[in-house]
Amino acid sequence: MLFQLNTAVTEEEYKAYLLFDSLESLRGKQNIRKARLARLFFLPVFLFSCFYFWNRSPSFALFGAAMFLYYLIQILFLKMIIKRNVNRYINNAKKEGRSLFDPFAQYEFYEEKFIESSPETRVEQNYSAIRQIHIVKERYILLYTFKSVVYVLPIPQVKAQLDEKEFVTFLSSKCANVEYY
16 A cells, blocks of 8 residues: 545535536536537527517517526526535435535555545545546645546645645556646
């Protein structure tokens, strides 16, 4: 075993990760841009329907006006809407008694694989399963796998237990796609 790390992730840290992934990461920014452009495409359609159908069908024209306003509000307040949805997602999981993450986990990093052990699960992963690593300044290291699983390693806990530079160098040698935020 090269490295061993014990982590305790709080709900606030997990929420911060979800917000980072949805709003600040490269993928999150691209998704926001795509969503805004898709909605922007429909604005002229609704505006045209408003003016074109005003004399022919006022109810359809009003519907077009309402949709125009709805999409305009979505474009302007998309980030706020995403934040609200993240909060709803976490609250709904709590109400249903589901856990979105393992609050306590132990990670063991070997030359060819790493193991995540928590009170409920034990998962072995080869480093080839890691598709991307995000290192977010002083907050966390995120290991994204091809199975849509993300391992959240809080940097303060990494610093307290390991040599951070050596650990990041080791992870960087295992995955070519490392992004710093």
